Structure formats: structure tokens, C-alpha cells
Amino acid sequence: MLESATHVGLQATDGPLTIxxxxxxxxxxxxSIADEYHRYHIETEEVDDADPLPHRFLVKVGKVGLAKLxxxxxxKYFGQFDVILARPCTYxxxxxxxxxxxxxxxxxxxxxxxxxxxxxxxxxxxxxDLLTLGDSYTTPxxxxxxxxxxxxxxxxxxxQGYRGRFxxxxxxxxxxxxxxxxxxxxxGIHGRELIGTAVDIGSKPMHLSFDSNGKLSGSxxxxxxxxxxxxxxxxxxxxxxxxxxxxVDSTSRRIDTLACLDAHTVxxxxxxxxxxxxxxxxxxASRVSEFPNARLIELRSSPDRPWGWDxxxxxxxTEATDAMIGIRIHFEEGWxxxxxxxxxxxxxxxxxxxxxxxxxxxxxxxxxxxxxAHMLLIEQGRRxxxxxxxxxxxxxxxxVPKAIISGLDAVTLDLPVLFALQGRSNGSLRxxxxxxxxxxxxxxxxxxxxxxxxxxxxxxxxxxxxxxAMGIREVRRLRGEFGRSMIVKHLEDEAFEGxxxxxxxxx
Amino acid sequence: xxxxxxxVDAYQGKIVKPSETLIHKTTHLLQDGMxxxxxxxxxxxxxxxxxxxxxxxxxxxWYMAETGEVPDNLNFKTGKSDGGFDRLDFQFLPxxxxxxxxxxxxxxxxxxxxxxxxxxxxIDIPWYGGGMSYGSVxxxxxxxxxxxxxxxxxxxxxxxxxxxxxxxEVKENVITQVATGYFGVEEETIQAAPIIEFKxxxxxxxxxxxxxxxxxxxxxxxxxxxxxxxxxxFSPFPFHSTYSVEDHSKHLDWIETxxxxxxxxxxxxxxxxxxxxxxxxxxxxxxxxxxxxxYGGTGAAPEIAKKNIAMPIELAIPKVHKFLQKEGxxxxxxxIASGGVRTAxxxxxxxxLGADGCVLGTTDLVGMGCTRCSNCEGGPSGRxxxxxxxxxDIELQEWVQQDWGAKRLDNLYTAMQWRLxxxxxxxxLSNVRELRGRTDLLKYIGKEAGE
Ligand code: SF4
Ligand code: SF4
Numbered sequence: 001m002l003e004s005a006t007h008v009g010l011q012a013t014d015g016p017l018t019i020x021x022x023x024x025x026x027x028x029x030x031x032s033i034a035d036e037y038h039r040y041h042i043e044t045e046e047v048d049d050a051d052p053l054p055h056r057f058l059v060k061v062g063k064v065g066l067a068k069l070x071x072x073x074x075x076k077y078f079g080q081f082d083v084i085l086a087r088p089c090t091y092x093x094x095x096x097x098x099x100x101x102x103x104x105x106x107x108x109x110x111x112x113x114x115x116x117x118x119x120x121x122x123x124x125x126x127x128x129d130l131l132t133l134g135d136s137y138t139t140p141x142x143x144x145x146x147x148x149x150x151x152x153x154x155x156x157x158x159x160q161g162y163r164g165r166f167x168x169x170x171x172x173x174x175x176x177x178x179x180x181x182x183x184x185x186x187x188g189i190h191g192r193e194l195i196g197t198a199v200d201i202g203s204k205p206m207h208l209s210f211d212s213n214g215k216l217s218g219s220x221x222x223x224x225x226x227x228x229x230x231x232x233x234x235x236x237x238x239x240x241x242x243x244x245x246x247x248v249d250s251t252s253r254r255i256d257t258l259a260c261l262d263a264h265t266v267x268x269x270x271x272x273x274x275x276x277x278x279x280x281x282x283x284x285a286s287r288v289s290e291f292p293n294a295r296l297i298e299l300r301s302s303p304d305r306p307w308g309w310d311x312x313x314x315x316x317x318t319e320a321t322d323a324m325i326g327i328r329i330h331f332e333e334g335w336x337x338x339x340x341x342x343x344x345x346x347x348x349x350x351x352x353x354x355x356x357x358x359x360x361x362x363x364x365x366x367x368x369x370x371x372x373a374h375m376l377l378i379e380q381g382r383r384x385x386x387x388x389x390x391x392x393x394x395x396x397x398x399x400v401p402k403a404i405i406s407g408l409d410a411v412t413l414d415l416p417v418l419f420a421l422q423g424r425s426n427g428s429l430r431x432x433x434x435x436x437x438x439x440x441x442x443x444x445x446x447x448x449x450x451x452x453x454x455x456x457x458x459x460x461x462x463x464x465x466x467x468x469a470m471g472i473r474e475v476r477r478l479r480g481e482f483g484r485s486m487i488v489k490h491l492e493d494e495a496f497e498g499x500x501x502x503x504x505x506x507x
Numbered sequence: 508x509x510x511x512x513x514x515v516d517a518y519q520g521k522i523v524k525p526s527e528t529l530i531h532k533t534t535h536l537l538q539d540g541m542x543x544x545x546x547x548x549x550x551x552x553x554x555x556x557x558x559x560x561x562x563x564x565x566x567x568x569w570y571m572a573e574t575g576e577v578p579d580n581l582n583f584k585t586g587k588s589d590g591g592f593d594r595l596d597f598q599f600l601p602x603x604x605x606x607x608x609x610x611x612x613x614x615x616x617x618x619x620x621x622x623x624x625x626x627x628x629x630i631d632i633p634w635y636g637g638g639m640s641y642g643s644v645x646x647x648x649x650x651x652x653x654x655x656x657x658x659x660x661x662x663x664x665x666x667x668x669x670x671x672x673x674x675x676e677v678k679e680n681v682i683t684q685v686a687t688g689y690f691g692v693e694e695e696t697i698q699a700a701p702i703i704e705f706k707x708x709x710x711x712x713x714x715x716x717x718x719x720x721x722x723x724x725x726x727x728x729x730x731x732x733x734x735x736x737x738x739x740x741f742s743p744f745p746f747h748s749t750y751s752v753e754d755h756s757k758h759l760d761w762i763e764t765x766x767x768x769x770x771x772x773x774x775x776x777x778x779x780x781x782x783x784x785x786x787x788x789x790x791x792x793x794x795x796x797x798x799x800x801x802y803g804g805t806g807a808a809p810e811i812a813k814k815n816i817a818m819p820i821e822l823a824i825p826k827v828h829k830f831l832q833k834e835g836x837x838x839x840x841x842x843i844a845s846g847g848v849r850t851a852x853x854x855x856x857x858x859x860l861g862a863d864g865c866v867l868g869t870t871d872l873v874g875m876g877c878t879r880c881s882n883c884e885g886g887p888s889g890r891x892x893x894x895x896x897x898x899x900d901i902e903l904q905e906w907v908q909q910d911w912g913a914k915r916l917d918n919l920y921t922a923m924q925w926r927l928x929x930x931x932x933x934x935x936l937s938n939v940r941e942l943r944g945r946t947d948l949l950k951y952i953g954k955e956a957g958e
Binding site: 057077080082083086088089090091092107109110111112113115116117118119123124125126145155156157158159160161162163164165166167168172175176177178179180397398402462465466468469470471483486488491492494495496498499500501502503 | 523525526528529532533536537540541543544548549552553554555557558559560588589590591593594595598707708711713714715718744745775776778779780781784801802803804805806807808809810811812813814815816817818819821822823824825826846847860869876877878879880881882883884886887888890892893894897903946947949950951952953
């Protein structure tokens, strides 16, 4: 006899269930759960290039040298075609119709076997065009990684070890930790399907209150959930075209996240929907009512009300809509006060913005700034009442967990969108307004949506790798977990303390 | 018709076991090409090298592997990674106080310091070869390394891929690795080995386990690993039987039962609590604690893991060394460092930071021709290393012949031992063991103005 059968969703009956009835009911529930079963997953699929990046390598073959070699070998190995026709390249660079006379450099992976084997007439050179991509922060390395991720939707895997510098500035100065033996998830990458990447957007009360009848009396959580801790931000510079708006709209819907778009574009293109975050100037706050389907609307500074927080604008907006109102706050002098005032006034989403090199106006890097914002809210006893988005400088998959460890709930993506779509930039990529970029001339909607989806799939999978290594089951638990990171500078101070010439803080 | 078919096959690059003539031609072209580059007869390839392994480090390793001597015109000591080993240097004595460069400068390293009844093992140089599994590399590469280990009274680890029968010939110098997938772990392979290595994690992909792509898991690999040919193989993370130091201790007990004389090495990566892990391993019975730092080599790893998870070895060694000292057990256990140790200078620096010795992996491969192109996992061809190193492709694996490989490594180690002695004598030390933990003999080279 099972007295609490209804607690497990069994259909109410006149009396307690028999074992048989319980079995039948359980099977029915099991079937219905299976019918409805849906596990979050991002469908990736390799797509062709629209405007490929320059090849990594140039392959130069001296035709006379090659002809001489073939002639010499034809005589020396007369009749042994396997020897005469053997080519050094296993990647097909010399396997075109006329072999090495017209090499196919786009297939070259730089193993250098050909150049070592035939130094007299083969040269493999790094392609200088590749080095012109991006700028001092968003490097060719970031851009080629994004391009590969958006093309294949996979986690980049390669042989041999790390090739770069020791530590470094910005995100490179932070390492993530791992758990050697004892792991809460007990399963590493094999159980990573069970790691959650969903984040809640909005506000939770810091505690629950009940009246004398035991009913909830205080505020209740006001939240909705998205499935990945990254959202698309306003395209920087002059990239905010209707075409791009349409691509981020469909992609954000497909992967269940959000896309911030200029409110005028949203209105003009009729994009108002739960996945769209219209962004309005503070001075236009009353227009929030034009977006009845939005779950979140952001207000931003306008020339006469700079750097984000404007109490009057917020009041007008909250009066006019049921949607959550988020405030975009730039890391300009006094941002801490503006954020505090906003949260005190009931703002549930703060969107913090550094420049695209990840720096605030005082040159502090975002990992420090996000941490400061997170800690400030904790000290004020308000951290869970507000969701922190943050953007600026996020151009690599590893930046996502590092920003979340620094205190964010979710990061916002700007430049990665440009490079995922094989756009090109011109000049510095530091100031949002001054970004000069071009997208491929014919931006096919399906192609572009798949590229962005692939990027998100790849970044989510890489996030799972990091969480898996830590043994953390969901990304929400990573927020502000500074103990899950290691700062290279601190480790160096500990390791090299006392060594002659080491003064600390050298990285 | 047969001739025509041969031409078509050759033109289309059909993959078959190469003829002796083709092996002869290809290996000579490659070997001559390496020498011409290393000896400066041709300019350095423009696309060669990276911040950790610069073009000069690669070419100098080729030079040493050919000649057994250190080069005059190439930087064979440091890379350009802007930190760690590359910013550390030695504080040599004035030249008048240097010792003679002589074979009397002792480079031996005892591996069992527990004073128990197990094998008393001492190796002639303070380093041995790290695990590279059969499957990730060919038998030819394994045997080259193992034969060289025998030559140097040192070791080479099997990695997690089983124990090819050829290895029994050199079993006294082979470490059997027990890793999380237990591939190739059998009673005989445990009984054959003087040292058993438990691999908990690998520095290049800590916390992620291993993955051998289907293309590299061919018939022979599958036979040794007890798997189905051409099916991807995963080594899970972590050991699914180990969630505590007590579980870990049970693991070591198991080995002791099967091979009571074997000494035990525990290979771990470098999380923030690596010092606690090390002391736990010691109390569980480990003779060797093998720390594998984040910048180490791998047959295949997610790029995000290589750079971001866990700490570089230079930062982990002092942490563990000092902690074991504080615990009063430092002299009972051997600390071996790996993961980004490239040169004799790196080895000496690692020892000065607190390790007893090191493990080399990538250095061996570079000695046999690796250009660090990162296509070991298969690359776009799916066939693995075009130099014949990290591959079991029936054609490519022939480009590394065992005797040639062993000779290259012998030469390389000769040059490295010479350089290690050179460092020791300039520090006034006649014994490598005296260098351990002597951070007072190091200096840190800060950034120049404008750097
Ligand atoms: S460098 Fe390697 S991949 Fe490139 S053409 Fe030469 S052999 Fe082929
Ligand atoms: S593929 Fe071969 S040459 Fe390239 S990095 Fe790997 S081992 Fe070295």
C-alpha cells in the first residue's frame, strides 16, 4: 500500500493504490516522461567558408628544382614508381593534377616535412596576411580559433603541448583549477551530458518570508532561464545591420539565449520576441511598452545622461512594462555608485561594459572589475537579487568560465559574432563605437545562423570541459568561485619568492 | 597492366607498407634535411617553432641528436615564453671557482628513498622517458626510446596503450603505466616492470581523461588494448575506483600483491592543492611523485585545456617541495617533474626549484625529428604524424627506424648530460643531488625596459 502515491504524480484514486496499480501508473508516467524527454543540446554541423581567412602557410616550390629531382629520381629508381612518385606531403598539398608544380597551400598544416626533405627548392612560410587580422588584443590566434569553431562546431583538439607564452596579461594570467581525485560529478567528460549550463536571469530574494499561516509573504523569485551563460550583445561599430539582427535573432531563439538589439531595429524589423532584448536610450524609456513580448529590456546611457544609470528613466520604464528592466553600466569612473543606486532602486539585471580590450576607463582589466562588482553586491547583501551580465574582451572560449569565476552570471558576446561570420575588421578594435568591420557581402541567413550556432556549441562544449575537470555540475555554481581559479602572478610570487632578481608582479 | 596499376596507385598515394628502397630514400632525405638545417647549411625554416619551442631550440635538439654535442650558434637553453624556465637563469660562480668538466661530476639519481624492501633503483641521469602509448606512437618509436633508456640505465614509460611484445627485450628499463582505462594492464606486464606508474592525470589535459581517435586505433593497437579495431578509445577521468587517498592506497596495495618488488610512481597534474595530493600519495605508499605540469605534451588534447587548466610545472615544483619538507617527508620520496621540461637547463632549473629529476617526452620526439606542428592526433590526413612519430600508419611509421631513433636519443642525452655537468661545475657542485631546492643558485631575469 502506498499512501503518498500522489506525491510522485500518480493519478488520484478513491483509495490507496495496490502494488499492481502502482506499477501500471508508474509505467504510464515513465512513458509520458520519455515522450516529452528533451535534453538541451546545440546541433552543430560543419559549414563551408564564405570568405575564408588567409591560409596559415604559403608553400613555394621551385619548379626547376622539382623537375630536376623528378628527372634524377626517374633514372635512379627506374621502374620503381612507388619511389619516384612518393611525395613528402601527407595532406595532399602536392597531390593536385600536376603535383608539386601547382601546390595547394590551403591544405598545408605546416609540418615542414617537405621543406626539410627538399631544402633546395621548397619553402613553407607563415602567411603574413594572417598576421594582419584583428588588433593587439583580439589577435589572429583568437580570430582563427573563432573561425574554426564557427566552421566545425567542435572543440579544437590538437596534438603536442601548449605553444604560447607563459601566463600573460588579462585572461591569460588566470588559470582554472581541476580536481585530481575527489570529484562531485564523479564522471569527468563521460558524464558531462549531466553538467548544466543554464543560468537564471532576474532576481531571487535573499531570504523567504512566511506569514503566520505558513504562506509566502515576501517577494518571490522573478526569473527566467536561458540555456547558456552567454548572450549576444549589440553589434559594435557600424555592424548593426538588419541582416545581422535577423541572424542573431534566429540563432538566439535556436539555442535558447538572448540577443540585445537596438530597439529601433527591433521595432522596424518586427523582431519583438522573448529572446530579444531591445536596448533603448534612457531618454526613450517610455517606449518600452512597444515591446510587449520582451522578457528583458535594457536601458543605456544617452549623451546627456552618460554611463548608464538614470533613475528617472528606470521609473518610467518600470511603470510602462512588465518586462524586467536591465541597465547597461560602463566601467567609467563612479560605476560602483551607479550600480549600487540601480540595484537599490530595484534593477534586476545589470549589464557591465568594458571596452573591447576588456579594460575599464582606469585601465583595470575585467576580471578585476567583475570581481569588484560581484563582491560589492555580496557586501551589500544583494548579490542574488540581481543578475550580472558583463562584456568587453571576451574573444576566446576560455574567457567565458574565467569571467564567470570572476563574478558574472553570464557574458555578452560582441566581436566573436563578427569573426564567426567571417567578417573583417580594420584598425583598432578597442572602442565599441569605432569598430570598423565588414561582413561577407552575401550573408546567407542559414549559413550565418549555423556558423553562430556552431560557435556557441563549441564554446559550450569547452565550458563543459572546464567544468568537468573541476567536477562542477552546473555553471551557476561557478559564479564568483575565485577558489576555482589560480592567478599566475600569485603562483609566481609563491614559487619564486626569494629568488634573486624576482620582484613579483612581473607578468 | 601491373605496371600501370603501380603507377596509378603511386600517383594516387595509395597507402601500403613502403618498400625498402622507399624507406631508404625517405629516411635519408629526412635525416640529411634535418642535419643541413641544424648545421646551418640552410636558413632556419621560417615557419618553424613557437614561443615554448623556438626554432633554435628545435634545431639545437636536432644538432645534439646528430652529434652528441651542444651547438655553438644556436640557443639550446631557453625558449621565448616570457616566464617560468625561460626567465630563470643560474648564478654561476666566478670562472676561477669552476670545477673541471669531468665524468666525476655525478648525475645519478636514486628513485626509491623509502628504505623499504622494494627495488633499489638508481638511474645514471636525473631524467627518464615519459609515457607515450602504443597507438599514439609506433613500436619503432617505443623501441627507440626503450633501447636508449637501456643504454642510459634509465627508463621509459609505456603510457596507457599496452605492452607490445617487443618491449620484453628491454623490460628492465620499461615502466608499466596503469591509467584510468586500464588498457593493456595485465598481470604479466605488471610483473615485468621494475616501476609501476599510476597515471591519475596528464598535465596537458588535466581532469579530462584521454582519447585515442578511431583512425589511430588500428588492428594491432586494438589487440594490445583489448578493444575493437578502429573504434575511438576513451580513458575516463578519474580512476573510477578512486575517490579518496584510502582508495588510492588500495590501488598501490594491489600492485604490491602482483609485483612485490616494484616501486610505485604516482603521476598527477598540478591543481592548486597539488601539495596535498603529493603528501597523500606519499602516505599511500608512493616512491615517486610525478608532477605533470600544464604545458606538457600530448597526442591529442583540447586546446582550451592545454593553456588554461592547472598550473605550469615551474610553479608546482616549489609548492610541493616546500610542503613535503614541512611535513618532514621530503627525503623519503622522489619528486619527478614533467610537462614543459625541454632541455638540460630546464632539468637543472627544475631540480634547483625542488624536484629530484624530470621526465622528458616532447624532447625525445624533437630529437627524432618532430617540428611541433601539432598534427599528432591525426591531422587532416587522419594518418597521424607525417614524420612517423605519433602514428601507427603502416607507411609513416617506417620513417623512424629503431636503431636510428635510439642512436639519435643516445646522442641527445650525451649532449644533455654534458650540459648538466657544465651547469653543476659552474655552480661548484660535484653531484646533481646537491642542487635540489637550491633556489639561491637561481636568478630571475626581469623584463628589460620596453620589453
Ligand atoms: S609543410 Fe607539411 S603539410 Fe605543408 S606542404 Fe609541406 S609536407 Fe605538406
Ligand atoms: S605530428 Fe609529428 S612532427 Fe607534428 S608535432 Fe606531432 S610528433 Fe611532432
